[in-house]
Amino acid sequence: MTDIAAGKGAPPSFDDAFQAQLMELFKWRRDVRRFVSTPVPQAVIDELLEVACLAPSVGFSQPWRFVVVDDPERRSAVRANFEICNSQALAGQASERSASYASLKLAGLHEAPCHLGVFAEPEPLEGHGLGRMTMPETIAYSVVTAVHTLWLAARVKGLGLGWVSILDPATITAILDVPPHWVFIGYFCLGYPQAESDMPELERAGWEKRLGNAATRIQR
Amino acid sequence: MTDIAAGKGAPPSFDDAFQAQLMELFKWRRDVRRFVSTPVPQAVIDELLEVACLAPSVGFSQPWRFVVVDDPERRSAVRANFEICNSQALAGQASERSASYASLKLAGLHEAPCHLGVFAEPEPLEGHGLGRMTMPETIAYSVVTAVHTLWLAARVKGLGLGWVSILDPATITAILDVPPHWVFIGYFCLGYPQAESDMPELERAGWEKRLGNAATRIQR
Numbered sequence: 001m002t003d004i005a006a007g008k009g010a011p012p013s014f015d016d017a018f019q020a021q022l023m024e025l026f027k028w029r030r031d032v033r034r035f036v037s038t039p040v041p042q043a044v045i046d047e048l049l050e051v052a053c054l055a056p057s058v059g060f061s062q063p064w065r066f067v068v069v070d071d072p073e074r075r076s077a078v079r080a081n082f083e084i085c086n087s088q089a090l091a092g093q094a095s096e097r098s099a100s101y102a103s104l105k106l107a108g109l110h111e112a113p114c115h116l117g118v119f120a121e122p123e124p125l126e127g128h129g130l131g132r133m134t135m136p137e138t139i140a141y142s143v144v145t146a147v148h149t150l151w152l153a154a155r156v157k158g159l160g161l162g163w164v165s166i167l168d169p170a171t172i173t174a175i176l177d178v179p180p181h182w183v184f185i186g187y188f189c190l191g192y193p194q195a196e197s198d199m200p201e202l203e204r205a206g207w208e209k210r211l212g213n214a215a216t217r218i219q220r
Numbered sequence: 221m222t223d224i225a226a227g228k229g230a231p232p233s234f235d236d237a238f239q240a241q242l243m244e245l246f247k248w249r250r251d252v253r254r255f256v257s258t259p260v261p262q263a264v265i266d267e268l269l270e271v272a273c274l275a276p277s278v279g280f281s282q283p284w285r286f287v288v289v290d291d292p293e294r295r296s297a298v299r300a301n302f303e304i305c306n307s308q309a310l311a312g313q314a315s316e317r318s319a320s321y322a323s324l325k326l327a328g329l330h331e332a333p334c335h336l337g338v339f340a341e342p343e344p345l346e347g348h349g350l351g352r353m354t355m356p357e358t359i360a361y362s363v364v365t366a367v368h369t370l371w372l373a374a375r376v377k378g379l380g381l382g383w384v385s386i387l388d389p390a391t392i393t394a395i396l397d398v399p400p401h402w403v404f405i406g407y408f409c410l411g412y413p414q415a416e417s418d419m420p421e422l423e424r425a426g427w428e429k430r431l432g433n434a435a436t437r438i439q440r
Contacts, residue, residue: 011416012244014376022242022376024232026274026369050433054246056371058385060420060428066437074440089353097348106351117440126428128317131326133309135385137360141405144364149246151276152372156234156242165278165355176440185361196231200280208280208346213270217286220294220337220396 025152027198032160035111035191044157045114045190052150057142061127064146067117067176077175078167078187079109085166104205107164112189117172118147119182143185160193245375247418252380255331255411264377265334265410272370277362279347284366287337287396297395298387298407299329305386324425327384332409337392338367339402363405380413 014022049066057063069075086106093101109115120143122136132138151161169184202208234242269286277283289295306326313321329335340363342356352358371381389404422428 009418011418012241012248014241014245018238018241019376021232021234021238022245022373023271025234025242026271026373028232029274029276031276049437051243051246053431053433053436054249055368056249056251056383058383060422060430062431062436064436068437068439071440085354089350092349092353094348101350104350126431127422128314128428129312130309130321130324130422130427131385133312133386134305134388135406138383138385138406140357141360141364144361145368148275148365148368153242153246156239163276163278163358165351165358166353168354178438178440186355186358198229198231202280202347202350207350208348210280211273211282211346213273216273216282216284217269217288218398219288220291220398 025155028196029152029155030160030193030197030200032162032189032193033105033108033201034194035108035113035160035189036194037111037113038192040114040159040190044159048150048153051153052146055142055146055149057127057145058132058138059127059130061124061132061139061142063121063124063139064143065119065121065178065182067119067178069115069117069176074175075109075115078115078172081167081171081175082107082109082164085168089166100207104202104207106166108162108189108191109164112162112191114190116188116190117176117178118143118185118188119178120185122181122183140183140185147186147188154190158192159190162189164189245372248416249372249375250380250413250417250420252382252409252413253325253328253421254414255328255333255380255409256414257331257333258412260334260379260410264379268370268373271373272366275362275366275369277347277365278352278358279350281344281347281352281359281362283341283344283359284363285339285341285398285402287339287398289335289337289396294395295329295335298335298392301387301391301395302327302329302384305388309386320427324422324427326386328382328409328411329384332382332411334410336408336410337396337398338363338405338408339398340405342401342403360403360405367406367408374410378412379410382409384409
Protein backbone atom coordinates (compact mmCIF):
# COMPACT_ATOMS: atom_id res chain seq x y z
CA MET A 1 0.00 0.00 0.00
CA THR A 2 1.68 3.20 -1.07
CA ASP A 3 -0.44 6.05 0.20
CA ILE A 4 -2.84 4.52 2.70
CA ALA A 5 -1.88 3.63 6.25
CA ALA A 6 -2.00 -0.07 6.99
CA GLY A 7 -4.35 -1.43 9.64
CA LYS A 8 -3.23 -2.34 13.11
CA GLY A 9 -1.37 -5.51 14.05
CA ALA A 10 1.27 -7.61 12.35
CA PRO A 11 0.17 -9.65 9.33
CA PRO A 12 -0.29 -13.33 10.13
CA SER A 13 1.79 -15.93 8.40
CA PHE A 14 0.12 -19.13 7.34
CA ASP A 15 2.48 -22.09 7.52
CA ASP A 16 2.31 -25.35 5.58
CA ALA A 17 0.46 -27.11 8.39
CA PHE A 18 -2.29 -24.46 8.33
CA GLN A 19 -2.50 -24.64 4.55
CA ALA A 20 -2.90 -28.41 4.69
CA GLN A 21 -5.62 -28.13 7.32
CA LEU A 22 -7.41 -25.44 5.34
CA MET A 23 -7.46 -27.86 2.43
CA GLU A 24 -9.02 -30.48 4.72
CA LEU A 25 -11.64 -27.93 5.69
CA PHE A 26 -12.56 -27.33 2.04
CA LYS A 27 -12.67 -31.08 1.43
CA TRP A 28 -14.80 -31.89 4.48
CA ARG A 29 -17.25 -28.99 4.31
CA ARG A 30 -20.55 -30.52 3.33
CA ASP A 31 -24.08 -29.49 2.53
CA VAL A 32 -25.75 -31.20 5.46
CA ARG A 33 -29.35 -32.44 5.53
CA ARG A 34 -29.12 -34.95 8.40
CA PHE A 35 -28.79 -33.37 11.81
CA VAL A 36 -28.88 -34.55 15.39
CA SER A 37 -31.16 -32.60 17.69
CA THR A 38 -28.42 -31.10 19.91
CA PRO A 39 -29.13 -27.36 20.11
CA VAL A 40 -26.63 -24.79 18.86
CA PRO A 41 -25.71 -22.40 21.69
CA GLN A 42 -26.87 -18.82 21.07
CA ALA A 43 -23.30 -17.58 21.59
CA VAL A 44 -22.11 -19.78 18.75
CA ILE A 45 -24.84 -18.48 16.42
CA ASP A 46 -23.91 -14.91 17.37
CA GLU A 47 -20.24 -15.58 16.73
CA LEU A 48 -20.91 -17.17 13.34
CA LEU A 49 -23.04 -14.20 12.24
CA GLU A 50 -20.22 -11.90 13.30
CA VAL A 51 -17.63 -13.89 11.36
CA ALA A 52 -19.87 -13.87 8.27
CA CYS A 53 -19.60 -10.08 8.20
CA LEU A 54 -15.84 -10.38 7.52
CA ALA A 55 -16.72 -11.49 3.98
CA PRO A 56 -15.88 -9.25 1.03
CA SER A 57 -18.62 -6.99 -0.32
CA VAL A 58 -18.88 -4.81 -3.40
CA GLY A 59 -17.93 -1.23 -2.49
CA PHE A 60 -17.81 -2.39 1.17
CA SER A 61 -21.61 -2.25 1.00
CA GLN A 62 -22.12 -5.07 3.54
CA PRO A 63 -25.55 -5.89 2.08
CA TRP A 64 -26.08 -9.13 4.04
CA ARG A 65 -29.20 -9.38 6.18
CA PHE A 66 -29.57 -12.40 8.47
CA VAL A 67 -32.88 -13.56 9.83
CA VAL A 68 -32.70 -16.00 12.74
CA VAL A 69 -35.96 -17.94 12.51
CA ASP A 70 -37.19 -19.31 15.85
CA ASP A 71 -40.96 -19.02 15.57
CA PRO A 72 -42.42 -22.53 15.12
CA GLU A 73 -45.24 -21.28 12.88
CA ARG A 74 -42.87 -19.54 10.51
CA ARG A 75 -40.62 -22.62 10.43
CA SER A 76 -43.60 -24.79 9.68
CA ALA A 77 -44.69 -22.47 6.84
CA VAL A 78 -41.18 -22.64 5.35
CA ARG A 79 -41.28 -26.45 5.50
CA ALA A 80 -44.68 -26.44 3.80
CA ASN A 81 -43.32 -24.28 1.01
CA PHE A 82 -40.37 -26.65 0.61
CA GLU A 83 -42.75 -29.61 0.28
CA ILE A 84 -44.73 -27.87 -2.46
CA CYS A 85 -41.63 -26.76 -4.39
CA ASN A 86 -39.98 -30.15 -4.00
CA SER A 87 -43.06 -31.95 -5.34
CA GLN A 88 -43.02 -29.64 -8.37
CA ALA A 89 -39.29 -30.28 -8.82
CA LEU A 90 -39.88 -34.03 -8.66
CA ALA A 91 -42.58 -33.70 -11.31
CA GLY A 92 -40.11 -31.78 -13.47
CA GLN A 93 -37.46 -34.51 -13.38
CA ALA A 94 -36.99 -36.84 -16.34
CA SER A 95 -38.96 -40.06 -15.75
CA GLU A 96 -35.82 -42.20 -15.55
CA ARG A 97 -34.50 -40.03 -12.71
CA SER A 98 -37.65 -39.42 -10.70
CA ALA A 99 -37.30 -42.48 -8.45
CA SER A 100 -33.74 -41.46 -7.67
CA TYR A 101 -34.83 -37.86 -7.01
CA ALA A 102 -37.62 -38.99 -4.72
CA SER A 103 -35.16 -41.05 -2.66
CA LEU A 104 -32.92 -38.07 -1.90
CA LYS A 105 -33.15 -36.18 1.36
CA LEU A 106 -32.80 -32.57 0.24
CA ALA A 107 -33.32 -30.59 3.43
CA GLY A 108 -33.03 -30.95 7.18
CA LEU A 109 -35.83 -28.52 7.98
CA HIS A 110 -37.50 -30.85 10.49
CA GLU A 111 -34.40 -31.68 12.49
CA ALA A 112 -32.04 -28.70 12.30
CA PRO A 113 -32.03 -26.79 15.58
CA CYS A 114 -31.16 -23.46 13.95
CA HIS A 115 -32.82 -21.89 10.91
CA LEU A 116 -31.45 -18.85 9.09
CA GLY A 117 -33.03 -16.86 6.29
CA VAL A 118 -30.47 -14.84 4.39
CA PHE A 119 -31.31 -11.80 2.27
CA ALA A 120 -29.58 -9.00 0.40
CA GLU A 121 -30.40 -5.31 0.70
CA PRO A 122 -30.28 -4.48 -3.03
CA GLU A 123 -29.86 -0.72 -2.63
CA PRO A 124 -27.72 -0.23 0.44
CA LEU A 125 -26.60 3.28 1.32
CA GLU A 126 -23.30 1.73 2.38
CA GLY A 127 -20.79 1.66 -0.44
CA HIS A 128 -22.44 4.58 -2.26
CA GLY A 129 -23.06 2.42 -5.31
CA LEU A 130 -19.37 1.75 -5.87
CA GLY A 131 -18.59 -1.24 -8.07
CA ARG A 132 -22.14 -2.25 -8.88
CA MET A 133 -23.36 0.12 -11.60
CA THR A 134 -22.83 -2.35 -14.45
CA MET A 135 -23.27 -5.45 -12.27
CA PRO A 136 -25.96 -4.95 -9.61
CA GLU A 137 -25.84 -8.72 -9.03
CA THR A 138 -22.58 -8.20 -7.12
CA ILE A 139 -24.78 -7.24 -4.15
CA ALA A 140 -26.22 -10.76 -4.03
CA TYR A 141 -22.77 -12.22 -4.68
CA SER A 142 -21.43 -10.37 -1.63
CA VAL A 143 -24.07 -12.00 0.52
CA VAL A 144 -23.12 -15.40 -0.88
CA THR A 145 -19.51 -14.90 0.26
CA ALA A 146 -20.86 -14.11 3.73
CA VAL A 147 -22.83 -17.36 3.74
CA HIS A 148 -19.75 -19.27 2.60
CA THR A 149 -17.66 -17.65 5.33
CA LEU A 150 -20.23 -18.68 7.94
CA TRP A 151 -20.31 -22.18 6.44
CA LEU A 152 -16.56 -22.67 6.84
CA ALA A 153 -16.51 -21.14 10.33
CA ALA A 154 -19.36 -23.46 11.34
CA ARG A 155 -17.58 -26.54 9.99
CA VAL A 156 -14.48 -25.99 12.11
CA LYS A 157 -16.77 -25.90 15.15
CA GLY A 158 -18.20 -29.29 14.16
CA LEU A 159 -21.41 -27.74 12.81
CA GLY A 160 -22.98 -28.50 9.47
CA LEU A 161 -24.89 -26.11 7.22
CA GLY A 162 -27.48 -27.06 4.64
CA TRP A 163 -28.50 -24.65 1.89
CA VAL A 164 -32.19 -24.94 1.03
CA SER A 165 -33.01 -23.43 -2.38
CA ILE A 166 -36.09 -25.50 -3.22
CA LEU A 167 -38.33 -22.66 -2.04
CA ASP A 168 -40.31 -19.83 -3.56
CA PRO A 169 -38.46 -16.58 -2.76
CA ALA A 170 -41.60 -14.41 -2.62
CA THR A 171 -43.33 -16.82 -0.26
CA ILE A 172 -40.34 -17.03 2.08
CA THR A 173 -39.99 -13.24 2.07
CA ALA A 174 -43.64 -12.99 3.13
CA ILE A 175 -43.40 -15.76 5.76
CA LEU A 176 -40.41 -14.09 7.39
CA ASP A 177 -42.06 -10.65 7.18
CA VAL A 178 -38.92 -8.84 6.06
CA PRO A 179 -38.85 -5.68 3.94
CA PRO A 180 -40.39 -6.77 0.62
CA HIS A 181 -37.58 -5.23 -1.44
CA TRP A 182 -34.99 -7.51 0.18
CA VAL A 183 -33.65 -10.18 -2.16
CA PHE A 184 -33.94 -13.72 -0.85
CA ILE A 185 -30.58 -15.50 -1.15
CA GLY A 186 -31.25 -18.76 0.64
CA TYR A 187 -32.62 -20.54 3.68
CA PHE A 188 -30.16 -22.40 5.85
CA CYS A 189 -30.30 -25.25 8.33
CA LEU A 190 -27.56 -25.23 10.95
CA GLY A 191 -26.81 -27.95 13.45
CA TYR A 192 -24.56 -30.83 14.38
CA PRO A 193 -24.41 -33.41 11.58
CA GLN A 194 -25.21 -37.09 12.02
CA ALA A 195 -21.98 -37.94 10.21
CA GLU A 196 -19.02 -36.37 8.47
CA SER A 197 -17.77 -37.11 4.99
CA ASP A 198 -15.33 -35.83 2.41
CA MET A 199 -17.74 -36.67 -0.41
CA PRO A 200 -20.85 -34.67 -1.33
CA GLU A 201 -24.05 -36.49 -0.41
CA LEU A 202 -25.30 -36.22 -4.01
CA GLU A 203 -22.09 -37.90 -5.18
CA ARG A 204 -22.41 -40.69 -2.61
CA ALA A 205 -26.03 -41.18 -3.66
CA GLY A 206 -24.95 -41.57 -7.29
CA TRP A 207 -26.80 -38.44 -8.42
CA GLU A 208 -23.77 -36.73 -9.94
CA LYS A 209 -20.01 -37.22 -10.36
CA ARG A 210 -17.15 -34.81 -9.81
CA LEU A 211 -16.02 -33.09 -13.01
CA GLY A 212 -12.41 -33.32 -14.17
CA ASN A 213 -10.47 -30.06 -13.94
CA ALA A 214 -10.13 -29.78 -17.69
CA ALA A 215 -13.90 -29.42 -18.04
CA THR A 216 -13.90 -26.19 -16.07
CA ARG A 217 -10.87 -24.31 -17.49
CA ILE A 218 -9.90 -22.59 -20.69
CA GLN A 219 -7.05 -20.32 -21.67
CA ARG A 220 -7.31 -17.13 -23.71
CA MET B 221 -25.35 -40.41 7.65
CA THR B 222 -27.67 -43.33 8.16
CA ASP B 223 -27.99 -45.08 4.84
CA ILE B 224 -25.18 -43.79 2.69
CA ALA B 225 -21.62 -45.01 3.01
CA ALA B 226 -19.22 -42.36 4.27
CA GLY B 227 -16.27 -41.24 2.15
CA LYS B 228 -12.77 -42.47 2.74
CA GLY B 229 -10.42 -41.22 5.46
CA ALA B 230 -10.95 -40.14 9.03
CA PRO B 231 -12.67 -36.79 9.59
CA PRO B 232 -10.23 -34.03 10.50
CA SER B 233 -10.51 -32.26 13.82
CA PHE B 234 -9.98 -28.55 13.89
CA ASP B 235 -8.39 -27.40 17.15
CA ASP B 236 -8.59 -23.98 18.78
CA ALA B 237 -5.30 -22.88 17.21
CA PHE B 238 -6.62 -23.64 13.73
CA GLN B 239 -9.89 -21.85 14.48
CA ALA B 240 -7.99 -18.79 15.64
CA GLN B 241 -5.83 -18.79 12.52
CA LEU B 242 -8.86 -19.23 10.28
CA MET B 243 -10.30 -16.13 11.91
CA GLU B 244 -7.07 -14.29 11.08
CA LEU B 245 -7.43 -15.45 7.49
CA PHE B 246 -10.94 -14.00 7.27
CA LYS B 247 -9.72 -10.76 8.85
CA TRP B 248 -6.68 -10.38 6.61
CA ARG B 249 -8.22 -11.43 3.31
CA ARG B 250 -8.39 -8.28 1.22
CA ASP B 251 -9.63 -7.12 -2.13
CA VAL B 252 -6.25 -6.19 -3.58
CA ARG B 253 -5.65 -3.57 -6.26
CA ARG B 254 -1.94 -2.89 -5.67
CA PHE B 255 0.34 -5.67 -6.82
CA VAL B 256 4.07 -6.17 -7.23
CA SER B 257 5.17 -7.57 -10.57
CA THR B 258 6.45 -10.95 -9.28
CA PRO B 259 4.87 -13.63 -11.47
CA VAL B 260 2.58 -16.27 -10.03
CA PRO B 261 3.97 -19.75 -10.84
CA GLN B 262 1.74 -21.75 -13.18
CA ALA B 263 1.67 -24.62 -10.68
CA VAL B 264 0.19 -22.27 -8.07
CA ILE B 265 -2.51 -21.07 -10.48
CA ASP B 266 -3.33 -24.68 -11.34
CA GLU B 267 -3.54 -25.61 -7.67
CA LEU B 268 -5.81 -22.68 -6.85
CA LEU B 269 -8.19 -23.55 -9.69
CA GLU B 270 -8.29 -27.10 -8.39
CA VAL B 271 -9.06 -25.96 -4.84
CA ALA B 272 -11.81 -23.66 -6.13
CA CYS B 273 -13.66 -26.73 -7.42
CA LEU B 274 -14.08 -27.97 -3.83
CA ALA B 275 -16.69 -25.25 -3.34
CA PRO B 276 -20.34 -26.17 -2.85
CA SER B 277 -22.63 -26.11 -5.88
CA VAL B 278 -26.37 -26.44 -6.31
CA GLY B 279 -27.23 -30.05 -7.13
CA PHE B 280 -23.47 -30.70 -7.40
CA SER B 281 -23.72 -28.94 -10.76
CA GLN B 282 -20.16 -27.56 -10.64
CA PRO B 283 -21.11 -24.71 -13.00
CA TRP B 284 -17.83 -22.74 -12.61
CA ARG B 285 -15.86 -21.95 -15.73
CA PHE B 286 -12.44 -20.35 -15.33
CA VAL B 287 -10.71 -18.44 -18.10
CA VAL B 288 -7.00 -17.80 -17.59
CA VAL B 289 -6.34 -14.67 -19.63
CA ASP B 290 -2.77 -14.39 -20.91
CA ASP B 291 -3.19 -12.74 -24.30
CA PRO B 292 -1.95 -9.12 -24.05
CA GLU B 293 -4.54 -7.85 -26.55
CA ARG B 294 -7.42 -9.34 -24.63
CA ARG B 295 -6.04 -7.97 -21.36
CA SER B 296 -5.71 -4.57 -22.94
CA ALA B 297 -9.31 -4.70 -24.20
CA VAL B 298 -10.51 -5.60 -20.69
CA ARG B 299 -8.60 -2.64 -19.26
CA ALA B 300 -10.13 -0.35 -21.87
CA ASN B 301 -13.61 -1.53 -20.92
CA PHE B 302 -12.81 -0.90 -17.26
CA GLU B 303 -11.74 2.66 -18.07
CA ILE B 304 -15.01 3.36 -19.90
CA CYS B 305 -17.19 1.82 -17.19
CA ASN B 306 -15.24 3.53 -14.42
CA SER B 307 -15.62 6.95 -16.11
CA GLN B 308 -19.36 6.36 -16.31
CA ALA B 309 -19.44 5.29 -12.66
CA LEU B 310 -17.54 8.44 -11.68
CA ALA B 311 -20.06 10.54 -13.60
CA GLY B 312 -22.85 8.78 -11.71
CA GLN B 313 -21.46 9.63 -8.26
CA ALA B 314 -22.97 12.44 -6.23
CA SER B 315 -20.97 15.63 -6.77
CA GLU B 316 -19.75 15.75 -3.17
CA ARG B 317 -18.24 12.28 -3.54
CA SER B 318 -16.79 12.45 -7.03
CA ALA B 319 -13.36 13.76 -5.99
CA SER B 320 -13.10 10.99 -3.44
CA TYR B 321 -14.23 8.40 -6.02
CA ALA B 322 -11.70 9.64 -8.55
CA SER B 323 -8.89 9.26 -6.01
CA LEU B 324 -9.60 5.56 -5.43
CA LYS B 325 -7.61 2.86 -7.15
CA LEU B 326 -10.28 0.33 -8.06
CA ALA B 327 -8.40 -2.28 -10.06
CA GLY B 328 -4.91 -3.67 -10.49
CA LEU B 329 -5.38 -4.60 -14.15
CA HIS B 330 -2.09 -3.02 -15.23
CA GLU B 331 0.12 -4.64 -12.62
CA ALA B 332 -1.43 -7.98 -11.71
CA PRO B 333 0.56 -10.85 -13.22
CA CYS B 334 -2.44 -13.19 -13.45
CA HIS B 335 -5.87 -12.41 -14.87
CA LEU B 336 -8.89 -14.67 -14.50
CA GLY B 337 -12.30 -14.34 -16.08
CA VAL B 338 -14.91 -16.33 -14.21
CA PHE B 339 -18.22 -17.44 -15.71
CA ALA B 340 -21.17 -19.69 -14.91
CA GLU B 341 -22.63 -22.32 -17.21
CA PRO B 342 -26.31 -21.48 -16.62
CA GLU B 343 -27.72 -24.79 -17.86
CA PRO B 344 -25.22 -27.45 -16.85
CA LEU B 345 -26.06 -31.09 -17.52
CA GLU B 346 -24.38 -31.85 -14.22
CA GLY B 347 -26.80 -31.82 -11.32
CA HIS B 348 -29.80 -32.58 -13.57
CA GLY B 349 -31.48 -29.35 -12.52
CA LEU B 350 -31.63 -30.34 -8.86
CA GLY B 351 -32.15 -27.44 -6.45
CA ARG B 352 -32.44 -24.66 -8.99
CA MET B 353 -35.96 -24.84 -10.41
CA THR B 354 -37.33 -21.98 -8.28
CA MET B 355 -33.96 -20.25 -7.89
CA PRO B 356 -31.87 -20.45 -11.08
CA GLU B 357 -29.59 -17.80 -9.57
CA THR B 358 -28.10 -20.52 -7.35
CA ILE B 359 -25.95 -21.46 -10.35
CA ALA B 360 -24.21 -18.07 -10.20
CA TYR B 361 -24.08 -18.29 -6.42
CA SER B 362 -22.24 -21.61 -6.67
CA VAL B 363 -19.60 -19.97 -8.83
CA VAL B 364 -19.23 -17.19 -6.28
CA THR B 365 -18.42 -19.73 -3.56
CA ALA B 366 -15.74 -21.15 -5.86
CA VAL B 367 -14.23 -17.69 -6.27
CA HIS B 368 -14.32 -17.17 -2.51
CA THR B 369 -12.64 -20.54 -1.95
CA LEU B 370 -9.88 -19.59 -4.39
CA TRP B 371 -9.55 -16.20 -2.69
CA LEU B 372 -8.95 -17.74 0.74
CA ALA B 373 -6.57 -20.39 -0.64
CA ALA B 374 -4.62 -17.65 -2.44
CA ARG B 375 -4.35 -15.52 0.69
CA VAL B 376 -2.70 -18.27 2.73
CA LYS B 377 -0.09 -18.51 -0.01
CA GLY B 378 0.62 -14.80 0.34
CA LEU B 379 -1.33 -13.94 -2.82
CA GLY B 380 -3.94 -11.23 -3.15
CA LEU B 381 -7.06 -11.29 -5.29
CA GLY B 382 -8.92 -8.28 -6.62
CA TRP B 383 -12.51 -8.57 -7.88
CA VAL B 384 -13.16 -6.24 -10.82
CA SER B 385 -16.88 -5.66 -11.38
CA ILE B 386 -16.69 -2.26 -13.07
CA LEU B 387 -17.01 -3.91 -16.48
CA ASP B 388 -19.70 -4.57 -19.03
CA PRO B 389 -20.50 -8.30 -18.90
CA ALA B 390 -21.43 -8.58 -22.61
CA THR B 391 -18.23 -6.85 -23.67
CA ILE B 392 -16.03 -9.06 -21.49
CA THR B 393 -17.81 -12.18 -22.74
CA ALA B 394 -17.03 -11.09 -26.31
CA ILE B 395 -13.42 -10.12 -25.56
CA LEU B 396 -12.72 -13.50 -23.98
CA ASP B 397 -14.52 -15.32 -26.80
CA VAL B 398 -16.32 -17.76 -24.51
CA PRO B 399 -19.68 -19.40 -25.25
CA PRO B 400 -22.11 -16.46 -25.42
CA HIS B 401 -24.62 -18.13 -23.10
CA TRP B 402 -22.11 -18.25 -20.24
CA VAL B 403 -22.92 -15.82 -17.44
CA PHE B 404 -20.09 -13.44 -16.54
CA ILE B 405 -19.49 -13.51 -12.78
CA GLY B 406 -16.39 -11.37 -12.44
CA TYR B 407 -12.88 -10.59 -13.61
CA PHE B 408 -10.08 -11.17 -11.16
CA CYS B 409 -6.55 -9.90 -10.69
CA LEU B 410 -4.21 -12.27 -8.86
CA GLY B 411 -0.71 -11.50 -7.67
CA TYR B 412 1.47 -10.70 -4.71
CA PRO B 413 0.21 -7.61 -2.88
CA GLN B 414 2.31 -4.53 -2.17
CA ALA B 415 1.17 -4.61 1.44
CA GLU B 416 -1.09 -6.54 3.80
CA SER B 417 -3.81 -5.12 6.01
CA ASP B 418 -6.66 -6.21 8.23
CA MET B 419 -8.77 -3.27 7.08
CA PRO B 420 -10.57 -2.99 3.72
CA GLU B 421 -8.93 -0.43 1.44
CA LEU B 422 -12.26 1.41 1.04
CA GLU B 423 -12.46 1.70 4.83
CA ARG B 424 -8.91 2.97 5.09
CA ALA B 425 -9.63 5.49 2.35
CA GLY B 426 -12.64 6.78 4.28
CA TRP B 427 -15.13 5.66 1.62
CA GLU B 428 -17.23 3.51 3.96
CA LYS B 429 -17.33 2.31 7.58
CA ARG B 430 -17.94 -1.15 8.97
CA LEU B 431 -21.56 -1.71 10.00
CA GLY B 432 -22.44 -2.76 13.54
CA ASN B 433 -23.75 -6.31 13.86
CA ALA B 434 -27.20 -5.15 14.90
CA ALA B 435 -27.69 -3.52 11.51
CA THR B 436 -27.48 -6.86 9.73
CA ARG B 437 -29.59 -9.15 11.96
CA ILE B 438 -33.20 -9.64 12.84
CA GLN B 439 -35.12 -12.34 14.66
CA ARG B 440 -38.42 -13.90 13.59
